[in-house]
Amino acid sequence: MFIKVVAMLALVAAVSAEHAHSSQHIHKHDGHATEVTFKDHHGHHHHDYYTHPKYHFKYEVKDPHTHDHKSQHEERDGDHVKGYYSLHEPDGHERHVHYHSDKHTGFHADVKHSTHHIVPHHHHH
Template sequence: MFLKALCVLAVYAVVAAFAHEAHSSQFLHKHDHHHQKVEFKDKHGHHHYDYYTHPKYEFGYKVKDPHTHDHKSQHEHRHHDSVKGHYSLKEPDHHHEREVHYHADKHSGFHADVKHSIHHIVPHHHHH
């Protein structure tokens, strides 16, 4: 997941660099905690040691390009085995927006709440 996030951020940075008047931002925070020593035995009964750190990260990005109408954002964070996040994007018709809040953990699996909204265009009438 960490590598996917880095790849997505790199692609958006390149796309934003070529877009006129486009705005993008991204961040990535990896939190390293103290390593825990883990002991285990192999199939021959030999003791081995390794070190384990609970995964913890947070990332996000935003893209807003008025030329291509590409508007999207995502924010995600992980602490131990729990992942929570949110993303939104403007649909290709430029009037609908999709918003997704999601979470996942080893006990309940993956769950997503998807909402669609529409942005109405209100015409302005000029009175003479």
């Protein structure tokens, strides 16, 4: 997931037009690794290492030329993930999504839409 986010942010930054605004922040917390021992289906013992997953990131794109406006914020601490994103859609709607997830209750999202009137700009030559 973390690698996908970094790749997406690089793509967003690469395609941003002149006068567009793009920002991103990623912070990964590297904790101490804990050894985990488990048996496979043949009864063989295996050793691996587990680090408590913890991160937060946010990004924002505001491009007045293409009207591409979006932002996202997400944080994770162990099995708990929560976040928010907003997106201006081409038809003038704005979508706001607050979500959270954990291993006990699964994924939940609260989606809201709002409408903004689009005023066309006429260029005179």
